[in-house]
Amino acid sequence: MLVFPVMSTFAVGVDLGGTNLRIAAVDGDGNLLEKVTLGTQVVKGRDYVIGEMTDAIKALIGKYSTKLELQGVGIGVPGIIDKRTGMLRESPNLPGWDDYPVRDEIERRLSTPVILENDANVAAFGEGWLGAARGYNEICMITLGTGVGGGIVIGGKIWQGMNGMAGEVGHVTVDPNGYPCKCGNRGCAEQYGSATAVVKMAREEIDSGNAPEMAKLADGHSPNVEFSARAVFNLALQGDAAAQRVYDRVGSALGILIADLVNVLNLRMYVIGGGVSAGWQAFAPKMFEELRKRSMVYAATAPPDEFIPIGAAAMVESKQPPPYRTIVTRALLGSDAGLYGAARMPMTVKS
Amino acid sequence: MLVFPVMSTFAVGVDLGGTNLRIAAVDGDGNLLEKVTLGTQVVKGRDYVIGEMTDAIKALIGKYSTKLELQGVGIGVPGIIDKRTGMLRESPNLPGWDDYPVRDEIERRLSTPVILENDANVAAFGEGWLGAARGYNEICMITLGTGVGGGIVIGGKIWQGMNGMAGEVGHVTVDPNGYPCKCGNRGCAEQYGSATAVVKMAREEIDSGNAPEMAKLADGHSPNVEFSARAVFNLALQGDAAAQRVYDRVGSALGILIADLVNVLNLRMYVIGGGVSAGWQAFAPKMFEELRKRSMVYAATAPPDEFIPIGAAAMVESKQPPPYRTIVTRALLGSDAGLYGAARMPMTVKS
Numbered sequence: 001m002l003v004f005p006v007m008s009t010f011a012v013g014v015d016l017g018g019t020n021l022r023i024a025a026v027d028g029d030g031n032l033l034e035k036v037t038l039g040t041q042v043v044k045g046r047d048y049v050i051g052e053m054t055d056a057i058k059a060l061i062g063k064y065s066t067k068l069e070l071q072g073v074g075i076g077v078p079g080i081i082d083k084r085t086g087m088l089r090e091s092p093n094l095p096g097w098d099d100y101p102v103r104d105e106i107e108r109r110l111s112t113p114v115i116l117e118n119d120a121n122v123a124a125f126g127e128g129w130l131g132a133a134r135g136y137n138e139i140c141m142i143t144l145g146t147g148v149g150g151g152i153v154i155g156g157k158i159w160q161g162m163n164g165m166a167g168e169v170g171h172v173t174v175d176p177n178g179y180p181c182k183c184g185n186r187g188c189a190e191q192y193g194s195a196t197a198v199v200k201m202a203r204e205e206i207d208s209g210n211a212p213e214m215a216k217l218a219d220g221h222s223p224n225v226e227f228s229a230r231a232v233f234n235l236a237l238q239g240d241a242a243a244q245r246v247y248d249r250v251g252s253a254l255g256i257l258i259a260d261l262v263n264v265l266n267l268r269m270y271v272i273g274g275g276v277s278a279g280w281q282a283f284a285p286k287m288f289e290e291l292r293k294r295s296m297v298y299a300a301t302a303p304p305d306e307f308i309p310i311g312a313a314a315m316v317e318s319k320q321p322p323p324y325r326t327i328v329t330r331a332l333l334g335s336d337a338g339l340y341g342a343a344r345m346p347m348t349v350k351s
Numbered sequence: 352m353l354v355f356p357v358m359s360t361f362a363v364g365v366d367l368g369g370t371n372l373r374i375a376a377v378d379g380d381g382n383l384l385e386k387v388t389l390g391t392q393v394v395k396g397r398d399y400v401i402g403e404m405t406d407a408i409k410a411l412i413g414k415y416s417t418k419l420e421l422q423g424v425g426i427g428v429p430g431i432i433d434k435r436t437g438m439l440r441e442s443p444n445l446p447g448w449d450d451y452p453v454r455d456e457i458e459r460r461l462s463t464p465v466i467l468e469n470d471a472n473v474a475a476f477g478e479g480w481l482g483a484a485r486g487y488n489e490i491c492m493i494t495l496g497t498g499v500g501g502g503i504v505i506g507g508k509i510w511q512g513m514n515g516m517a518g519e520v521g522h523v524t525v526d527p528n529g530y531p532c533k534c535g536n537r538g539c540a541e542q543y544g545s546a547t548a549v550v551k552m553a554r555e556e557i558d559s560g561n562a563p564e565m566a567k568l569a570d571g572h573s574p575n576v577e578f579s580a581r582a583v584f585n586l587a588l589q590g591d592a593a594a595q596r597v598y599d600r601v602g603s604a605l606g607i608l609i610a611d612l613v614n615v616l617n618l619r620m621y622v623i624g625g626g627v628s629a630g631w632q633a634f635a636p637k638m639f640e641e642l643r644k645r646s647m648v649y650a651a652t653a654p655p656d657e658f659i660p661i662g663a664a665a666m667v668e669s670k671q672p673p674p675y676r677t678i679v680t681r682a683l684l685g686s687d688a689g690l691y692g693a694a695r696m697p698m699t700v701k702s
Contacts, residue, residue, distance in 0.1 A: 138513070152615070154505065161617020162489070163675040165648045168614040173607050173645055175527055185610070185645040256524050259536070260611055263519040264503070266512020294524055294536040297516045324514040 010064050011071040012057050013343030015119065015335070018042065018078060018093035021053060022335075025060045026343035028071070030130045033064055035339065046096050054109040061112070072113045072346025075106070076122030076338045081164050086116055089164075115345045119338055121158045121167060123331075124151030126341025127271050131332035136269040140261055141331070142169055142254070144276035146225060148190040152265070156348070170194070174256040192253030195276050198229035201246045211242030226275035233279035244282065251283035255290025262295045262326055273331030280330050291328065301326040361419040363408050364694030365426040366470065366686070369393065369444035372404060373686075376411040377694035379422070381481045384415055386690065397447050405460040412463070423464045423697025426457070427473035427689045432515050437467055440515075466696045470689055472509045472518060474682075475502030477692025478622050482683035487620040491612055492682070493520055493605070495627035497576060499541035503616070507699070521545070525607040543604030546627050549580035552597045562593030577626035584630035595633065602634035606641025613646045613677055624682030631681050642679065652677040 009028040014021070021040040025033040036056050040049060053075075061070055079091025086103025088094065107114045117125075124133075124141035133139040139153040148170030152159040159166050170190035171183050178187025179200075191197050205211035206218055213235055235243035258270055272280070292299050301324045331337060360379040365372070372391040376384040387407050391400060404426075412421055430442025437454025439445065458465045468476075475484075475492035484490040490504040499521030503510040510517050521541035522534050529538025530551075542548050556562035557569055564586055586594035609621055623631070643650050652675045682688060 150615075162619045162677070163617065163652065165651070166615065166617035168617075168648055171614045171645075171647065172611045174524070176525065176603075176607055183647040184650065185647075252527075256527055260523045261615065263522045264501075264517065264612065264615065266514065266517035266519075268513045294522075296522065296534040296536075297519055299535065300516070301514065326513070 007069045008067075009071050009347065010068040011343040011346045012060055012073045013339045013341070013345075014053060014057065014073065014075040015122075015338040015342060016040065016049075016053065016075055016077050016094075017119070017338075021049065021056075022339055023053065023056045023060065024339045024343060025064050026340060027068060028347060030340065030344075034060060036060070042094060046094075046100065050102075050106060050109070054106060057110060061110070070112065072115065072349070073106070073110060074115045074117065074122070074342035074345035076117055076119040076342045077102075078119050081116050081118055083116075083160060083164055086114075088116075113346065115349065117158065117342070117345060118149075118151070118164065118167075120149030121151035121160075122341035122345070123149075123273060123337040124153050124167075124271070124341070125158055125344055126333055126337035126339070127273065127331050128153050128156075128341075129344045130340050131337055132271045132329050133269045138265075138267040139269045139271060140167075140169070140265060140267055141271045141273060142193075142257070144193050144195070144272065144274035146195055148188075148193045149274075152267075169257060169261065172257050172260055174253045189253055189257040193250055193257070193276065195225040195229035195274075198232055198246060198250060198276060198279075199225050201249055202228075202232045202243070205242040205246060211240075213240045214242055229276050230278055233282050236279070236282040247279055247282035248286045250276065250279070251286030252290050254283060255287040256294060258287070258328060259291050259294035259298060262291070262298045266297055266326075268325065268327060270326070270328045271331050272328070273334075273337060277330055288328070298326050300324075303327065358420045359418075360422050360698065361415050362422040362694040362697045363411055363424045364690045364692070364696075365404060365408065365424065366473075366689040366693060367391065367400075367404065367426055367428050367445075368470070368689075369429060372400065372407075373690055374404065374407045374411065375690045375694060376415050377691060378419060379698060381691065383691075385411060387411070393445060397445075397451065401453075401457060401460070405457060408461060412461070421463065423466065423700070424457070424461060425466045425468065425473070425693035425696035427468055427470040427693045428453075429470050432467050432469055434467075434511060434515055437465075439467075464697065466700065468509065468693070468696060469500075469502070469515065469518075471500030472502035472511075473692035473696070474500075474624060474688040475504050475518075475622070475692070476509055476695055477684055477688035477690070478624065478682050479504050479507075479692075480695045481691050482688055483622045483680050484620045489616075489618040490620045490622060491518075491520070491616060491618055492622045492624060492688075493544075493608070494682075495544050495546070495623065495625035497546055499539075499544045500625075503618075520608060520612065523608050523611055525604045540604055540608040544601055544608070544627065546576040546580035546625075549583055549597060549601060549627060549630075550576050552600055553579075553583045553594070556593040556597060562591075564591045565593055580627050581629055584633050587630070587633040598630055598633035599637045601627065601630070602637030603641050605634060606638040607645060609638070609679060610642050610645035610649060613642070613649045617648055617677075619676065619678060621677070621679045622682050623679070624685070624688060628681055639679070649677050651675075654678065 021038040024035040078093045080089040088097045103116045127133045128139045137156040141151045143149040150167040150169030152167045171188045175187030179191035181188040206215045232243050236247045372389040375386040429444045431440040439448045454467045478484045479490045488507040492502045494500040501518040501520030503518045522539045526538030530542035532539040557566045583594050587598045
């Protein structure tokens with residue numbers, strides 16, 4: 001008798017950031033086969049970047065499709081995507097990519113189905129597959145990067161909303177008279193929870209004359225905001241009061257934001273990722289204090305110990321026989337969440 | 352050849368309010384067959400109220416099940432329902448109903464399947480079936496009554512969240528340092544958008560000495576807060592500045608709340624109902640101004656004329672070829688939304 005073994009599968013995930021272009025082949029069980037990192041040479045234009053990307057994808061497909069069955073290609077992009085047309089609608093970090101059939105062009109060059117998705121949504125999907133929210137079908141992910149993004153997963157699928165603009169949690173109002181935001185609002189969560197905001201609030205502390213340690217730091221400051229946000233965090237860890245005041249404001253804003261999300265969505269799992277989430281120790285106490293005060297839904301369902309170790313959410317869950325626990329925890333996969341999430345997308349499409 | 356006509360269907364919907372107990376037989380096409388209104392004699396206790404309710408339901412079932420096939424009984428209840436057990440978890444207006452198998456007891460007495468659901472969720476479902484959101488599968492309804500409640504419909508189904516607590520839009524923070532709320536938070540939407548809040552803010556205007564007309568009104572004030580909120584609205588319509596200031600605060604808070612909801616959910620349809628929605632003319636201009644400013648998602652998708660006549664949402668939609676329009680409109684069915692929504696629930700359950 002001849003036995004035809006069932007072929008294992010793989011997919012290619014792409015994280016097209018404003019700085020790095022990362023491409024990975026991932027198998028159906030979530031094992032990384034290979035990862036390629038290129039600089040995103042945005043200045044060389046759209047066609048150049050797409051060419052670099054498709055060349056690298058083709059190389060990976062060529063290498064692995066002899067042994068594994070290709071499921072497709074998923075690409076996470078910073079910006080709003082029109083899912084019908086496969087075009088970018090707003091993408092400040094990729095100038096000149098609007099009104100261009102990005103998905104169709106990449107599909108044409110690869111002769112393979114391609115799924116485009118907003119990067120924050122993709123990260124939520126990745127953390128749900130292999131990260132902090134592994135095994136959860138309802139997830140809200142908040143990404144604290146240069147800005148604040150978000151992604152919502154409902155029923156195991158990315159919740160797009162009407163036109164792909166769902167999950168804009170960074171623009172939820174946490175203080176109606178607060179800092180102006182470029183979106184036109186005041187007091188958006190992004191104005192308090194992003195790396196840019198940490199640096200801005202640190203600058204205010206320095207200008208007030210009450211932050212001598214931060215002032216020293218600022219003399220040799222880095223142009224990279226995520227790096228600078230981390231430097232403020234390090235000072236907070238060392239007990240610097242001004243740096244801690246900055247992170248208390250981060251925590252307070254996140255507490256208000258998450259309280260709103262819990263009250264409206266009542267999901268089981270909220271994951272906080274992005275560069276600023278490295279400052280968890282400095283902002284989490286204030287965040288949980290605010291969250292408990294501002295959401296009775298959270299207060300009724302909070303785990304006894306909120307400070308769940310990274311990745312231990314599932315354990316905490318199983319220790320709590322009443323199945324109603326609202327978990328707020330840190331992301332596990334770091335910047336790889338977007339890569340894994342992107343690769344996962346074509347694997348979950350039912351044709 | 353014998354022809355067996357397919358039997359038409361009906362269901363019984365119940366709206367169990369703190370004041371009125373209303374019971375209706377509704378056919379599968381949404382026609383009201385009969386409506387019964389009883390006072391909810393909460394003081395006589397749970398068993399008395401359940402007895403009154405089941406007697407009236409039995410009478411309707413007896414009358415209509417000879418000609419129509421009964422689909423079941425749906426009951427809207429003020430409070431949080433544990434869907435697994437069919438018990439009320441929190442229901443301040445129905446003291447003594449906690450920790451009692453409400454659904455099972457009603458099912459036992461009727462020998463018919465019963466669905467219990469939170470009243471704000473049921474109203475959203477009713478407006479989606481026959482009201483302002485007719486034909487929409489994704490709806491958020493905000494009910495401005497004594498408090499502020501909410502219901503979210505996703506994929507044509509009530510979005511329960513983890514444990515039935517989703518849609519608590521009344522406790523979204525619209526001002527982090529605002530009025531204290533009994534939920535433990537400050538600045539909840541309910542503290543600005545409910546009838547209770549309108550009366551409270553009117554009282555503040557009177558106490559400030561700048562509201563002579565409202566002061567006259569307050570001398571003969573009614574103990575019914577929804578009636579009083581309407582009296583303040585009538586003054587605002589007559590051009591009274593103090594009354595308009597109160598409704599501007601209502602509009603401002605609702606604008607912040609809906610901006611948050613649009614940014615997070617990106618639904619097509621937001622419906623505002625409940626007694627205070629009668630004051631639409633007085634609060635809507637400020638609400639839309641705030642909403643447009645605070646949600647870029649809304650600003651990108653707002654219909655050219657926001658002041659959509661009641662019930663005309665579908666028309667507006669069809670006039671806009673790009674299919675992405677965020678509609679914010681008034682509820683159509685008034686207090687009947689809960690009755691129709693309750694009757695609809697057993698009709699949509701797939702067994």
